[in-house]
Amino acid sequence: MAIADLLPEVSARFPEITERESLDWLAINVPASILVAVMTYLRDEQGFDLLTDISGVDWDKDTPRFSSVYHLLSTGKHTYLRVVTDCEGDDESPRVPSLVSVWPAANWHEREAFDMFGIRFEGHPDLRRILMWDDYPYFPLRKEFPLAGIETELPDPEVAEETGVGVKAAPMAGGPFVAPQESHMSRREPRARDESWNEGREKPQHQ
């Protein structure tokens, strides 16, 4: 079966599904309420047996603010399918059903999306942070979080007391180790050109 036949077949079964604009593979929008049913159907009857990735998107000012993106691969048909689900809940604690019951591979991917975006995957057996430490208070990939970071405590209070070190904002615009940007290109430190907002300059507010 070609990938072109997939969409009519899937939307005949689940009329809520709509096609999503995509540059490469077929992408579909799935409401969070039927996500697990759709994914089980795609796995069992359409042959999408491998979950390759789960990621989150922060749409900043849009509502709903967060989306969860799933990349499925059919090892039999050699096609990818992208599934996008808008999160339920308010902007501070977005929710989406967990897919660990469908693909065990979802476990760590969902933990990462939770760690970075704060998306709560409901039904996840062990929803902890996976990259940052457990007590970290922020979600670093959200739009309002500055790249340089926000001052907070070290993960180990004993070491923090011994060394007097805390998590500080990284020097983006200045600091002892940042080379000046005006000299010759070979002497400059490579870094992001966009310095419109960093720890020294406020983020411009959207009008």
Added chain:
Amino acid sequence: MVSANQEFNYNSKIEGEVIVSKASAVVNWIRTHSMWPMPMGLACCAIELMAAGASRFDISRFGMEVMRFSPRQSDVMIVAGTVTYKMAPAVRRIYDQMADPKWVVAMGACASSGGMYRSYAVLQGVDQILPVDVYISGCPPRPEALLDAMMKLQDKVRKEPAVGNLLRT
């Protein structure tokens, strides 16, 4: 009158099996020539560290080939790679577990200053939590740079007052 004997070397037939020297020089001589590194390999610099240990560069020429993964048996911690805030307390704890005397080498841009990682997750220089003796520039540094740093560290150790440290309680 100039003596006919121009030989200033140690001559065991004349002086017997005795060498007169400073205790500090002897202790430092021992220390410099058997520095056991604690390879704190955290990122790609650790690959260069392994290259420095392999046959082409051969860190054992300087008596440092005994990479000990146990902090209890090592003298110099080579922090090779990016130290994240999550890892920083572990690095400090391993340093605390090393027996005195101990030294620290910050290998590469990340360990020295955070390198290109100006981000929320990376400690901006391991010298915030450890007393660093030698910094190595480079991203990653060549093995020669590591060897040069270790020889610099040997020079530094030679000048340390070793006996005073020995007698200190």
